[in-house]
Amino acid sequence: MINFFSNTKVDKVGIEDRVSRISKRSLKSDAKLDGLKMILSMIDLTTLEGMDTVLKVQQLCYKATHLHYQISNLPNVAAVCVYPNMVKTAVDALKGTDVKVASVATAFPSGNSTLEIKIKDTKEAIINGADEVDMVISRGKFHSGEYNYVYDEIAAIKEVCGEKVRLKVILETGELGDFDHIRMASEIAINAGADFIKTSTGKISPAATLPITLVMLETIKDFYYKTGKIVGMKPAGGISNSKLALQYLMLVKETLGPIWLDKKWFRFGASSLANDVLMQIVKQQTGKYQSKNYFSND
């Protein structure tokens, strides 16, 4: 097999110390407001439910481009993230906007299917107009030590995506067991051609955490040092409030620097984060604490 592992180890307590230090950064006034708006622009607004319907997806797409009518100069979210059968609906609803359509694929969320079906799943999403594909890795194969299989599968999906469609590789870190595995899975995904690495499906707990994200950011950094190539990062699941999201941004700022502080290279996979950020923005602007009743819930 290709020897792409750096075999770099991760010390969990050290990671947690670093995260704890970054989490204590104090964000005030302009820095906070700018950060909140940046968060909005980085959200992959997500609905991934068995009961998703066309109308539900249309409502979500409207929200994606009309975050809060009372505030001017708000960005749109980065993308809307749906199942493959909803891609067409989303593409139609978002026509003419800068919001991308992302589709999960490859037998999301378990990934337990054959490569043929996963390729077909991916092609379907792309034919229907998806700009981005969020695939899951085969965790069972990973735990069996079949790292080549995991690598080849990612590479095969990336081949289907081509240059135009960006591939986010979901590691489902909550199923990987420890930080060294997360580091290794990140390296496999990055080397196999991932444009983004993503923590979670949102269906497994723990989903995204700051320490896990830091491990993945450090892997991205090492790949940059080695190749000069930039890979994006998407924590997903469990990020539902502004304070936490701002801490993620600080993590990116201090680990990789401002190049990554852009929706091109950093995304939040979230369904309820946007409204909390909006409430904070209004609080920053008015000085008054807000109620959920004043923010549309799609």
Next chain:
Amino acid sequence: MNSNIQPLEFNGDWNLSPSLESTDHIDLKDKYGLFINGGFLEPLSNKYFSTINPSNENQISLIAEAGSEDINLAVKSAKDAYENVWSKMPAKERSKYIYRIARLIQEKAKELAVIETLDGGKPIRESRDVDVPLAAAHFFYYAGWADKLDYAFPNRNPKSIGVVGQIIPWNFPLMMAAWKIAPALATGNTVVLKPAESTSLTALKLAEIIQQADLPPGVVNIVTGAGSTGKLIVNHKDIKKIAFTGSTSVGKSIMKSIAGTSKKSTMELGGKAANIVFDDAPLDQAVEGVVNGIYFNQGHVCCAGSRLLVQESINEIFIRKLRDRIQSLILGNPLDKNTDIGAVNSKSQLDTINKYIDIGKNEGAEIFQLNCTIPDKGFWCPPTLFTNVSQSHVIAQEEIFGPVLAIQTFRTIDEAITKANNTPYGLSAGVWTDKGSKVFNLTSKLNAGVIWANTYNKFDPTSPFGGYKESGHGREGGLHGLEAYLNLE
């Protein structure tokens, strides 16, 4: 790693806004007397000196300078308190007084942290998260020992010594006062303590806390002044033990002046610790440990990891990571909650640091510093590292006591051990490797009193601290820290 790739850029549009810790809640006087026999007294010397904020050079307060009559008075009050009150008090009662002090420190934590930062220049993040909580923790820990000493020294009938003289440095003013006073009180001694002249304020605030704890008068006396005041304490005939933390040269002069007397001593002196990074280390955490090892408290740390030994095969990538990490450090107003690097404690210390930086440059080592704006007033030194350093460079041998890292490489484990031990000091060392058996090989062969493996600059009241060789003798902290304050039969 590919050396043609551009370093990462850490200056962007999105920057932190100022976030200053409030100074509204602090209570500071314009002038402080000496804390003797439970009250603040005007110095009989009639002398005062000023203490300044090293980040803007503004005067904060006037501090009394204790002369020989003042020291006589302080020692006498400590002796009286020892003979008449403290040594006679049941240990359980003594213990409760010490607990009171611990609680009061916690309750005044914010005020103490702000004053520590104003007076000493260290970032509020550190005084808030490290200095003050550890000071309280030390009192808590030792309070509990007061009535359990027989279990620490079975068959030895431990007995207090009498009046102990304690002289502490300016790098961790309140924490060092706690490290000294807490075990001394728990073991039944009374105290005459002198803080460093540039950082007296938190010790004086501690004196106020001691008053509020209603500790019997004279049990703790805090006298301020410079080296000459310290000498008066060292040489006073009724002082039974000296506990000193400071430079090795002053430590030696104290040892000389008490040689031939029956005075006991503990010495926590200088260091030139090696932080050793192997190619199988968790590299990013090692970077963090190295940064924390040398830039914590502007490098004013006796156990600072001031020598970095990197295995040659990872030298290039490790230094790149280190440089990138340094670029994300924030130097500035110590009161800003986001400041990582505060002000150097004094003009004279800044001069010393700059002298060594010049030496390093003249020796031909390659310098790298954080690219940042240095404030107009105050004393500042950006985080600095030197590469291409050999064991023979002065900057690899002498303690700088500032944010200056000397980086050397090594090829084998034995070479790392030899280089790490090749120093008259022996306070601390760091080891970074993922391999357990290698950790224990290193930790057993490094000649130092504290070894951090895959971590650095961690402190805890239960953990003994102190050096080998010229880094001093005796231990502070933990069970082992009690012994220096007791006579064992």
Next chain:
Amino acid sequence: MSERIKVLKTYKIFIDGKFPRTESGRYYQTKNNGIPIANICMSSRKDMKNAVAAARKAFLGWSNRTAYNRSQILYRIAEMLETRKSQFLEELVLQGWTNKNAELEIYKTIDRIIYFAGWADKINQVFGSVNPVATSHFNFTMLEPMGVVGLITNEETPLLAIASCIIPAIVSGNTVVVIASEKAPLSALTFAEVISNSDVPPGVVNILSGSKKELSPHIYSHMDVNAIGDFSNLTNDEIKLTAVENLKRIRSFGASEISNDNFDSPYVIKDFMEAKTTWHPIESGFANSNSY
């Protein structure tokens, strides 16, 4: 019948496992009631230098031996002493001891060596600690030998003193340079032969005879000596001051302290050990990282 003329043995010094003569070529005679007993080397500062170098060289190997192994070697010293007690008896009597006192001192010495031999693998169990720090780290403190220890024996109990200073120092892994009793050096130098025959590696114990006044300043000021155990009561403060230069640890013992049974205590061993504290992170459960 005329008495047989005795062979006056020249007692050599003990450095690095060998028995050289002093490089200085100087000798003195020990006498009892004016009658010469033996020729003794008057060691020089250069002999001292060689002895310290040998001790330094031996330190790493000796301190890295397992505690069990050091314990066995020390026990072997006691065994050897037991089998050669008649020689020690004869020498002590030659040097003016009564038969009874000599016998008592020999037995006490043997028993003391056995007592301390047993501590080798116990000292860290009693004085080491695991420290419950408030962060996610495993933290423990263990005692380690200091390095090269300079020892100056007393004049009162030459055999007991030589064993009492050497054994507690080497049991933990230190190596030693000893200045023997000046007036009654025979026991010390014969003790060197016992050491030499007891599997003690070369350089762990080095024994010099000669003038304490001449040799003491050199051991106190030697920059590669980590600690001094002074049993002599002779050293003046001025000499002690030179030990400050490399911050040697100094422990003085009075003659009565050695004779006392209370000397049999682990605290004597501890006097020549340093406490080392080690930290290492402890990973918490994987799911715990969710707390952020």
